[in-house]
Amino acid sequence: KQEVTQIPAALSVPEGENLVLNCSFTDSAIYNLQWFRQDPGKGLTSLLLIQSSQREQTSGRLNASLDKSSGRSTLYIAASQPGDSATYLCAVKGLTGGGNKLTFGTGTQLKVEL
Amino acid sequence: DTEVTQTPKHLVMGMTNKKSLKCEQHMGHRAMYWYKQKAKKPPELMFVYSYEKLSINESVPSRFSPECPNSSLLNLHLHALQPEDSALYLCASSQAPPDRLAYNEQFFGPGTRLTVL
Numbered sequence: 586k587q588e589v590t591q592i593p594a595a596l597s598v599p600e601g602e603n604l605v606l607n608c609s610f611t612d613s614a615i616y617n618l619q620w621f622r623q624d625p626g627k628g629l630t631s632l633l634l635i636q637s638s639q640r641e642q643t644s645g646r647l648n649a650s651l652d653k654s655s656g657r658s659t660l661y662i663a664a665s666q667p668g669d670s671a672t673y674l675c676a677v678k679g680l681t682g683g684g685n686k687l688t689f690g691t692g693t694q695l696k697v698e699l
Numbered sequence: 700d701t702e703v704t705q706t707p708k709h710l711v712m713g714m715t716n717k718k719s720l721k722c723e724q725h726m727g728h729r730a731m732y733w734y735k736q737k738a739k740k741p742p743e744l745m746f747v748y749s750y751e752k753l754s755i756n757e758s759v760p761s762r763f764s765p766e767c768p769n770s771s772l773l774n775l776h777l778h779a780l781q782p783e784d785s786a787l788y789l790c791a792s793s794q795a796p797p798d799r800l801a802y803n804e805q806f807f808g809p810g811t812r813l814t815v816l
Contacts, residue, residue, distance in 0.1 A: 626787065626812065628705075678803060689741035689742055
């Protein structure tokens, strides 16, 4: 059974700092990995999707990397801003287990302070 | 239109009520999903519809009844819920869902905050 873990569970940084969020998964047989952002009480916003054959994806100040063999992904946020404060979730789509199931990580709650 | 919409935003119901949650997308996606999310927890998959047919039911109690009347709409009918069913219910959609299709980004709606009294 796929298990996805995110470290740290919570993070507080000053504005302008570059930061890295970590995601690890136990079963490397994945189709892809997706990073989401969730504001309190709101839905999920898709940030980046990395296919299993890719090493990284970039969107603006965000860069996500994937090392499938070691079961790890990182989300790099450059020059953090207070508006980046949210919970960040990673999710993997496995090759087995049927259908379009995403297995979500436990999330990292980020706070960027002025 | 790259949006998934959900109504209502908030719902309060008693344990004997019958209510429905609605989800709509106009991106031509043929897979739609219901998730349940408790506070400070990741979303948990409940149901998956592929081409308007139920393809996954994650052993969800029968008091939750999904329905997909057409390719753009997804409903979740609620009956005789328990207070522990209070949660944020999220709908999502993705492109044509054959398992072998690797590129299958899921897009989520804003959710319905459900409170069962």
